[in-house]
Amino acid sequence: MILKRWLVGDPIKTAQAANERLSKTIALAIFSSNNISSVAYATEEILLVLVLAGTAAVAWSIPVSVAILFLVLVLSISYRQIIYEYPEGGGAYTVAKSNLGELPALAAAGALMISYVVTVAVSVAAGVAALTSAIPSLHEHREALGLVAIFFIMLVNLRGVRESGAFFAVPTYFAIGVLGLLVGAGTVQSLFDSRAVPLPINPTGLSGELETLTLFLILRSFAVGCSAVTGMEVISNGVKAFRYPESKNAATTMIWMSIILGSLFMGVSWMAYHNGILPKAEETIVSQLARLTFGTGSVYYAVQISTMILLVLAANSAFAGFPHLASILARDGFMPHQMASFGDRLVFSNGIIILGFFACLLLVLFEGDTHALIPLYAIGVFVSFTISQTGMVYSWLKRKGEHWRKKLTVNGVGALTTGIATVIIATTKFMDGAWIVFLLVSILMLMFRGIRSHYKAVTEQVGLSRDSRPPRPRRNLIVIPISGVNRSVVRAVDYARSRGGEIRALLVDVNKEETALTEIQWAQWGCGVPLIVLPSPYRSILGSIMDFIEEQRQKDPDCWITVILPEIIPARWWQNILHNQRALMLKGALLFKDRVVLTDVPFHLSR
């Protein structure tokens, strides 16, 4: 407990909750790191695909990047509308649930959950890659570095929202500034110095065999480039976390995020193309650009370190979003109720821990490799984009309202664009891992429905109606199992006598001499409570007691049996190993008998 307090801080009162709301400046830092950090890998993913068709094909990176920029524009406008319509937050799940029905909503929820987990894994893996580009000797420790980073972010998040906001704002803005400097300086350089660096004909790290530049290849590069727009939906899920007026503040933050993302992404793509930079296994594109622009000096290291921190912090947006989504699902009965409960620092501790666990698992399974994780990443995000945009289209068609045609058009274009992107990603990346997402989404949907149907069954079973009052116990038999006479037993007998009823002590006859001795002592200390000696041919104390109770239960169906257990509680936990675990086993066995009530009378040892 002390360790927990030290790690996560003191509990916060509910009344303080309003103060935990975020200003736009801090919200931009928390919610945008996921989105903006994709600048670090999106261009690289595009180039990695195009270069398969030779260095000439690399020129296609510019039109592909422009297409993705268009996607950013469409998404920011359509999500702005969602933010105003759903100020309670919830994103794709909420939108789909109120407009499309349960199944699409659960599909969106499943896809979102998976993409939160992948976000953490991808961002941390890419962040570690930024670090190892600068310090190549760390390359072999990338998995361990990733795990440490995830653990660190988990801890910070368990400390609570606002603190993590302040904690993250400075490095996020610093990283945006440094990346802006890189893109700015690089663009200026490219305007004045118009040298066209000749591309190497067969760059290192690529096999001699080249693919033909087909439309399919270009679409594949577009599909992986779509990883740039992941994280656009994070703000719409977290509108409630903003200060009043929530929607307006969230929408403004959304626009700023898109502008930053768009300019950085286009800048990196342009610079890479202009300078003829190609992807390498050991060094990221951004690292190569920074080296080229600033030389391997302090500015270069500032770019790498801040990119790394930005990426690691990007994982943080998932730690804000995932537990929030889980709690919304839990409130609707699709996730365990525990997920809906605030931890004592006003955050959803259970969700944070689960997310951290699965992200670590993914990082280990994919050996900390960003490229291997990308196919899992984009597909989940785009499925949820498409579902939420489609939901908005249905909503406008149903509700109409002011300017509905204009709004319908915006979301319609959004639905169409993201739908096409989803189909492209699914077809070009299916075998590379997108199938895993479809499989997991199906499993999650089954799980959600299974959980809800359990809760429904429970509600029906425990629900009250005027004529459902359960029968009251007519008779109470009190049973005290003993194995000898001592202060603990005397205390249990005294307690039983103070509460009244038919009391019987039970002694299992394992050893004739001990039984005889106990009977003599009982005559003195038993206060007239009858002692029943049970035979035990098999020396099973538990079995004999259970048989007796079962017999009494069947003899009189109106009778309730209260088992009073005299329990000796050692002063120190490890002393438990020196005491028979019989009480525990009896408790376990009795828990499953109807009309049997278990009462523990503890006797505390002082040493």
Add this chain to the structure above:
Amino acid sequence: MILKRWLVGDPIKTAQAANERLSKTIALAIFSSNNISSVAYATEEILLVLVLAGTAAVAWSIPVSVAILFLVLVLSISYRQIIYEYPEGGGAYTVAKSNLGELPALAAAGALMISYVVTVAVSVAAGVAALTSAIPSLHEHREALGLVAIFFIMLVNLRGVRESGAFFAVPTYFAIGVLGLLVGAGTVQSLFDSRAVPLPINPTGLSGELETLTLFLILRSFAVGCSAVTGMEVISNGVKAFRYPESKNAATTMIWMSIILGSLFMGVSWMAYHNGILPKAEETIVSQLARLTFGTGSVYYAVQISTMILLVLAANSAFAGFPHLASILARDGFMPHQMASFGDRLVFSNGIIILGFFACLLLVLFEGDTHALIPLYAIGVFVSFTISQTGMVYSWLKRKGEHWRKKLTVNGVGALTTGIATVIIATTKFMDGAWIVFLLVSILMLMFRGIRSHYKAVTEQVGLSRDSRPPRPRRNLIVIPISGVNRSVVRAVDYARSRGGEIRALLVDVNKEETALTEIQWAQWGCGVPLIVLPSPYRSILGSIMDFIEEQRQKDPDCWITVILPEIIPARWWQNILHNQRALMLKGALLFKDRVVLTDVPFHLSR
């Protein structure tokens, strides 16, 4: 439970216990395998040391073997006397306790316990070596093979004594027969064919550098050769398991065991010397002898397989001895009471499982290597030998009695011989692992005394005396924590009302609306029981309830508080994950409060 029954068989009644006693034939098989199986490695260990001083030094194996044969003679005569004096069994611990006092007794017990564990590990490792000598491709899997063997013996032992006796008698006698055939045929061959095979000057597997043949080296070879007499004490620990007359039967069995051990061990040592056989890393001495005598045919494989089975079964004697010793210690309060209780098949299940666990641990730590384990082995056994012989010497000096001078001489010679052997082993093998045994024995002794002092403290605290009757509860406050109104809560309230007393329901105010709703429902279903709404600024339900209970406890020191928990029990175990673990946490927290009694009223879901 069904799995357990299938693996270990049906329970056996106490009345059947007498039938579980062993005949001499079966007892010899059970108790001698440990002792006789050492033939498989003792000669090899002697040669491994001597060969360090070159092949000429190997001739010393004969005098060393004769010295060990003398040890066998002395031990069998002195243990025969112990068997008659202590028909209850218990060996070194019992003898030392009644003659030398508590500390030597605990030292003997500790040494014996360790050597039981090592016996299992050494025997299984050597058994696996016999197998891999015949099938070299299995060499790399020797650890896994060893673990499987230990698990198998554990299972057989959990099934009960007599069955394991019958199970083991056939292969034990078969192995003794086959080894007898090997020694017999080999000796006959060596008499007729007096060729002296020239020893290779620098045998394979040895480094070029030779040690000088010193007295120290010869003593070292004697020390490791002492592993041959391990297991001599097993019968004296288990006299009670023999049929009437126990002592006489046990003594006869002891003599037979010594004769078999002596002739097989001398035979193997002689044959190895006569044929100029030297130890190899991949093949055991016995395997080389069998190949030489019978050729690599079916008789060779019979020798290897039966040696292996004999060794694996040798581990079995430890599974009979260890739990028995543990139960004797438990009865004296030096081990947890659970160790004294019969499992339902009349064996000491706890001890068997603990022994198996530690033997597996040792096997893994020492990578399944017999030679590395030997130093641990001999020292523990000889410490207990020396203590028990010394105990007998004290006993004759104190009690005198018939022929006491003769008996004193026998045990005196025993004490002296084993004492010298102990000193030799301790000095020559201290750094090789004997120090671990001394360290562990000290730790075990501390543990034994710690356990006993805990039980003493418990007895003092729970003991009854005429004026120690604890105060009876004057007032009973019944508290029912609820989080809403449902059938489970109504059932708990009805139960509480049927038992009478001051009843209060407790509701923690986490959410204003839910609290208001519950208050309305309570008016209808609460049957007039007052509902106390507790504020909860930190949303900690557990904390608020605990605070309330603590307050009540302090207000009235004569008042007992009964907490009635309405608990919903899911139909299937995995559904527990979908329910709040609040009940469990509350139970855990309440267990440590004095004058607080916990009552569980279960409500069973059917689906």
